[in-house]
Every structure is written in structure tokens, then in C-alpha cells.
Amino acid sequence: MxxxxxxxxxxxxxxxxxxxxxxxxxxxxxxxxxxxxxxxxxxxxxxxxxxxxxxxxxxxxxxxxxxxxxxxxxxxxxxxxxxxxxxxxxxxxxxxxxxxxKNNKVVSNKEEFEIMNLAEKFYQNNLKTEFGTTALDYLNKRGISEEFIKEFGIGLSLDNSNTLYNLLLKKKYNVGKLLDVGIINQSDDRYYDMFTRRITFPLWDKDGNIVGFSARIYRGEKDTSKYVNSRESKLFKKGETLYNYHRARDFVKLEKSVIVVEGFMDAIRLFVGGVKNVVALQGTALTKEQIGLLKKLHSKVILCLDNDSAGENATLSNGEAMIKEGLEVYVIRLSGQKDPDEYVLANGIEAFKNNLVNPMTYFDFKVNYLKKNRDLSNTNDLAMYVNQVLEEVANSKDDILIELTLKKISEEYNLSLEVLKEKVKGLKKVNSQDIKAVKKVNKLKKDAYMLSSDKIIYFMLNGGEYIDEYQKKLGFFDDAMHREIANEIIYYYQKNNDINPPDFITYVSDKETIRDNVMQIVSDGIDDDVSIEIMDGYLNRVDKLMIKNEIKKLKIELKNETDANKKIKILDKIAELKKAN
Ligand SMILES: [Zn+2]
Missing domain, CATH: 3.90.580.10 (Zinc finger, CHC2-type domain)
Structure with missing residues (x-):
């Protein structure tokens, strides 16, 4: 590759x-x-x-x-x-x-991806040998034909626990790398394959690179867990991927919607049936990164999670999280079978497609959910329910939805429409005040230390002489964020012997934790002039602020110290720092 x-x-x-x-x-x-x-x-x-x-x-x-x-x-x-x-x-x-x-990743992980591709090929090939008959039967019985076995890279890990390990060794891959990507395990000084006796399903990152595998039993074994997944590794970060994302992208554009299911078997089942705009979250809770991936699709999201109370609760919390991020969310709750996979197996794909024609809005789902476990003929329960619905209504920006919901509640429970409207108006005011307060806090949050540290990072992105200056005059930051970015910059410069802000942006584009901070720092510097003299000003300032901070910490220590000798030592330290400042 x-x-x-x-x-x-x-x-x-x-x-x-x-x-x-x-x-x-x-x-x-x-x-x-x-x-x-x-x-x-x-x-x-x-x-x-x-x-x-x-x-x-x-x-x-x-x-x-x-x-x-x-x-x-x-x-x-x-x-x-x-x-x-x-x-x-x-x-x-x-x-x-x-x-x-096409579909590859920028990066230094070339060899790691090669290993994963070899593993996939190896597993796929096993399925075609005499060892694969039972597994193939199992897949065919579950309605997964040759075409989709190929499409999804499905394979088989063998009973013998070191066939893949030996193959990769023969290809001269180093054992450390194989452990790194999680394809083998180690116990004492013995190495063995991570997956054995299981049907294997590759897992991909957002660009379609194989980053791990999920493997399931197929011979009805009872003494072991149904699925084994790759452990978190340099390549595989479970919370940062959505199963089938790279394949679903184009279909999402066509359908203008993306269906989110729980398990990858659900996704495969729908895809096989022709519903191809589907991704699986491989768990129950959407992470910030996964929501980011969904946002990139610019389409509405249809949540179709498992048909149990865990799935219902997950629908509520994931829906809430996505609405907060500005996504348009719809909900499908299947009945009868436990998940979309079994639903389609029992009722056929057309029955599933019927659910897609008119999915309920997240708002309707929530209003129904709030009714649960409540006796609405009881006045207290009813009051609580109506208040919660009004809070939901107040959060909505959709005037028509607000009007319709209020009318409905007013008629259903015989409440005055005017009173309901007044209440929503009041709630809305509180909400917008909350937002203003949060914005203010965010603006004030950066203090002199943070601002100056941002600038130092910005200068470091402008060439080796600025990195040298940082190492000579400061060498570290008090806070983890700046420290981490500074280390990345030094590492990048050592590797490339050259650095500038736009190239560094490319470099951090897939480093979720620091990317946004780096982008912010670079954009804040858009009109800045760069010179060593100006940088020295910031270095000086941060140095002084860090010393001040250190003195503050020592003074607290001093207060809590009871041993007289130790007290003197702390006082000496403070005096020394004060001199330096
Ligand atoms: Zn703009």
C-alpha cells in the first residue's frame, strides 16, 4: 500500500x-x-x-x-x-x-498499515481454505454472501495460535511493531496471535485504513466471550472512529442522512440490504470525536440503537449531545427484535426501510421518553412532566415546533395556552443569559501567562532560531497544553529541519488533542511580526510569571509546614526565587 x-x-x-x-x-x-x-x-x-x-x-x-x-x-x-x-x-x-x-493516510505509519493489510489478507485467505468451511457456512447462513465478505474484508483466524505471527516474522517485521499495532500478544517471552478460532472483521479509521479487528466466535463455544476487539493502540482509538464511515460517506451525501447503529453487524446487515448510509458506533456512547465526524457529513442523523433500555437511554444522551452540537437528529425505535441486525433477519429489509420513511424527531422522542414511568393522572407527575417538556421547548429554535407542542399539551391536559407560552418565554430568557455568561467567562479565561505562552508557541513555529531561543531562555511551560505543543514543535523540527505555521497545521491535523489549540494560536498570530526581540519580551514575561507562581506555591507550603528547619529551607528558596525575579 x-x-x-x-x-x-x-x-x-x-x-x-x-x-x-x-x-x-x-x-x-x-x-x-x-x-x-x-x-x-x-x-x-x-x-x-x-x-x-x-x-x-x-x-x-x-x-x-x-x-x-x-x-x-x-x-x-x-x-x-x-x-x-x-x-x-x-x-x-x-x-x-x-x-x-485515495483512502490512505498521511503519515509515518506506513509500516503499521502494511502489517494490518497483510493480516487482513491472511485472514481472508484462511476463509477460502479447508479450515474455512464451517465459518463460511456460518456467514452464508446469516445471509452474508461472498460479495459482502469481500467488501467488508471478513476473514478467519486459525486455531493454531502463531500462524500469523510466524508469517509476519518471515516478512521481517519487528516484534515491537507487531505488539504496537496489537496484532500479537506477549506472555513472558512467548509471542502469539491476538486472534484465534474466530471470524475476523477489520475496523477502519475515517480514511479507510485498517486500524484494528473485531473477532467473533462461530462454533457456538460457551466458555469464551462472543467478541474480542483489538486493544487501543497507536492506530486504533476506538472513540475516534465510526465503523463503516469511509464507505458510508458517499451514500450519506446521496441520501442526505446518516443512520447510526450500535454494532458493526447491524451496519453490515443494513449495508447488505442496500441501506448503505450507515455507520456503527461500536458501543453505546458517542464521543466528542465521533460527533465531530458526523458533523463533517453535513446531513441529518438518524439514531437507530438497540431495542432495550440501554439503547433507549443511549438514544437520549447521544441525541442530547448531538443537538447541542447543532446536528439535526431523528430517532427510530424498532420493536420486536433486539437490534437492527436481528430485525432485518426476522422481518426483511423492506420492513426496516419503512421505518426510514418517517422517523420521529429527537424532540418527539424526548417528549415521549419523559412520559415514561409517570402516572399523568397524578397532578404532581403531570406538573413535573409538563415543566420538563416546556424546558425542552424553550431550548428549541423552531418556532413552529414550539407552537405545535404547546397547543398539543394545552389540549391534551387542559392547560391554558397563554400560561404555557409565558412560562416558555421566561425559560428562554434564562437560557440566553446562561449563554452570555458562558461566553464572557470564555473570553476572560486566558490570563497573561496563557496569552504570552501562546505567543511563544507562535514564534517557535517560525523557525529554528525561535525554537533555540525558547530552549535557551525558558525550556518548559508550567501547563501541560503548552508543554505538549512545544515538545511536538521540537520533535517536528528535529525531523524536518524546517518549520512554518501552515506546515505544522498539516502535521497536527489528525492530533485531536492539540490541533484546535495550535490552530487558535496560529490564527491569533495572523497579523503578528516576528523577531527575536519581540519573542524575548514574551519569554521574560512567562519566566517571571512562572517564578511568581512557584513562590505562591512555596508560601502555601510554608504555611502548612510545622518543622522549623524545613521552614527555613523553604524561606531560603523563596528568597532565591525573589532575587532571580
Ligand atoms: Zn466565518
Missing amino acids: AVITNEEINNIRSKANIVDIIGSYLPLTQRGRNYLCVCPFHDDHSPSMSVSEEKQIYKCFACGNTGNVFTFVEKYEDVSFLDAVMIVAEKCGISIDKSLI
Whole structure:
């Protein structure tokens, strides 16, 4: 499998002028040293987006959207990061072999992905041998034909516990790497295959690279768990992937909706039946990263989780989390069988499709849910129920929905419509005050230390001399976030011997934990001049603030210390720090 390296991507970036690329989508006007345009990422009526030719980044001053030339194309065209790289390359007349990067990942993980691909091939091949007859039978009986076995890369791990291990050793892969990607296990100094005696299903990341496997029993064994999954590894981060995401993408665009199910067998079952805009969350709770992936699809979400109380509770909490992120959420609750897989096996795919014709809104689901375990003929229960529904209504921005719901409640429970409306009005006011208060806190949150540290990071992105200056004059940050970014910068510079803000953005584009902070720091620097003198000012300031902080901590220690000798030692330390400050 071929992969494009970060180096090649940086090369494309340096040949592409962000002003030309964004200019090919939107009209730009020059203002001073930057260019301005109407921001395509929010409902913009005056030009709020600034594009810097000098820094090769863009920033919207209204909605905060920011990044380099690739992130712009990625968001504007709604494609994967790598597809964005290809589009930019094409626009600049750089020819690259499309097969090189289609569905592959940028990165240093080339060998790791090779191992996973080999493992997949090995498992797939086993299914075709004499050892695979029973497993193949099992799959066919469950309605998974040859075509879909191939499509989903389904395979078989053998009874013997070191066949894959031996094969990979023969291919000269190092044992550490095999352990790293979780394809083998170690006990004492013996190594053995992670998966044996099970049907294997590859798991992919958002770009379609195999990052792990899930494996299930098929011979009715009783003494072992039904599924074994890859452990979390450098490649496999369960909470950051959605099963079938890369395959479902195009179908989601067509259907303008994405169906979210719990298990990957549910997803395969629907896909086999022709409902292809489906992803599985492989658990019950959506993570922040998974919601981010769903947002990228720009379509409504239909939650169709298991038909048990855990599935119902998960529908409630996941729905809530997605609504908060601005997604349009619908709900399907199946009845009879326990999950979509069994539902389709029992009733056929057409029955499932009927559920898709008119799914209930999340709002309706919630209103129904609130009724549960309540006796609405009891006044207290009814009051509690109505109050909760009104709170939901107050959170909604849909005026028609609000009107209809209030009317319905008023008629159903014989309550005055005017009173209900007044109550919602009051609740709405409280909500908007909450939002304002939160915004204020967020704005005030960055103190002098944080702001100056941001600037130091920004300078470090502008060349080796700034990194040297940081190492010489400061060398560390008090807080984990800046420390981690600084370490990444140093690592990146050592590897590439060159650094600049837009290329570093590419580098962190798949590092969820620091990406947003780096983007923020870079965009805040869009109009900054860089020089060692200015940087020294910030270094000095942070150094002083860290000493001040240290003194503060020592003073607290001093207060709590009872031993006189130790007290003197702490006082000495404080005096020393004060001198240095
Ligand atoms: Zn904007």
C-alpha cells in the first residue's frame, strides 16, 4: 500500500499560494497586507475572513474558522484531508498518482498499515481454505454472501495460535511493531496471535485504513466471550472512529442522512440490504470525536440503537449531545427484535426501510421518553412532566415546533395556552443569559501567562532560531497544553529541519488533542511580526510569571509546614526565587 509522506504534502503546500486557491472559490479583495472575503463557513454578510499571503493561513474574525490551504479546501469541498491535498495539487498543476493517496493516510505509519493489510489478507485467505468451511457456512447462513465478505474484508483466524505471527516474522517485521499495532500478544517471552478460532472483521479509521479487528466466535463455544476487539493502540482509538464511515460517506451525501447503529453487524446487515448510509458506533456512547465526524457529513442523523433500555437511554444522551452540537437528529425505535441486525433477519429489509420513511424527531422522542414511568393522572407527575417538556421547548429554535407542542399539551391536559407560552418565554430568557455568561467567562479565561505562552508557541513555529531561543531562555511551560505543543514543535523540527505555521497545521491535523489549540494560536498570530526581540519580551514575561507562581506555591507550603528547619529551607528558596525575579 502506498502512502503520501508529510514531506510531499509540505512540498505541495509550499507551491500552492493560499490566495490563489481561496481566490479560485471566492472573490478576494486586498486590504493592506491581507486579503478579505465573505466567510463561506457561517452566514456572513460582510467580509469577515482574512487571508494572509505572507503567512499562508486564513482566519474568520466572526466564526473563528481558521487553517491552511488544505483545511480550507477540506471544509469548503467537504472532502477528506487527503482529497483536499489532491485538489490543491491539481489546481497547482502538480501531478500525483491518485491511487497513491485515495483512502490512505498521511503519515509515518506506513509500516503499521502494511502489517494490518497483510493480516487482513491472511485472514481472508484462511476463509477460502479447508479450515474455512464451517465459518463460511456460518456467514452464508446469516445471509452474508461472498460479495459482502469481500467488501467488508471478513476473514478467519486459525486455531493454531502463531500462524500469523510466524508469517509476519518471515516478512521481517519487528516484534515491537507487531505488539504496537496489537496484532500479537506477549506472555513472558512467548509471542502469539491476538486472534484465534474466530471470524475476523477489520475496523477502519475515517480514511479507510485498517486500524484494528473485531473477532467473533462461530462454533457456538460457551466458555469464551462472543467478541474480542483489538486493544487501543497507536492506530486504533476506538472513540475516534465510526465503523463503516469511509464507505458510508458517499451514500450519506446521496441520501442526505446518516443512520447510526450500535454494532458493526447491524451496519453490515443494513449495508447488505442496500441501506448503505450507515455507520456503527461500536458501543453505546458517542464521543466528542465521533460527533465531530458526523458533523463533517453535513446531513441529518438518524439514531437507530438497540431495542432495550440501554439503547433507549443511549438514544437520549447521544441525541442530547448531538443537538447541542447543532446536528439535526431523528430517532427510530424498532420493536420486536433486539437490534437492527436481528430485525432485518426476522422481518426483511423492506420492513426496516419503512421505518426510514418517517422517523420521529429527537424532540418527539424526548417528549415521549419523559412520559415514561409517570402516572399523568397524578397532578404532581403531570406538573413535573409538563415543566420538563416546556424546558425542552424553550431550548428549541423552531418556532413552529414550539407552537405545535404547546397547543398539543394545552389540549391534551387542559392547560391554558397563554400560561404555557409565558412560562416558555421566561425559560428562554434564562437560557440566553446562561449563554452570555458562558461566553464572557470564555473570553476572560486566558490570563497573561496563557496569552504570552501562546505567543511563544507562535514564534517557535517560525523557525529554528525561535525554537533555540525558547530552549535557551525558558525550556518548559508550567501547563501541560503548552508543554505538549512545544515538545511536538521540537520533535517536528528535529525531523524536518524546517518549520512554518501552515506546515505544522498539516502535521497536527489528525492530533485531536492539540490541533484546535495550535490552530487558535496560529490564527491569533495572523497579523503578528516576528523577531527575536519581540519573542524575548514574551519569554521574560512567562519566566517571571512562572517564578511568581512557584513562590505562591512555596508560601502555601510554608504555611502548612510545622518543622522549623524545613521552614527555613523553604524561606531560603523563596528568597532565591525573589532575587532571580
Ligand atoms: Zn466565518
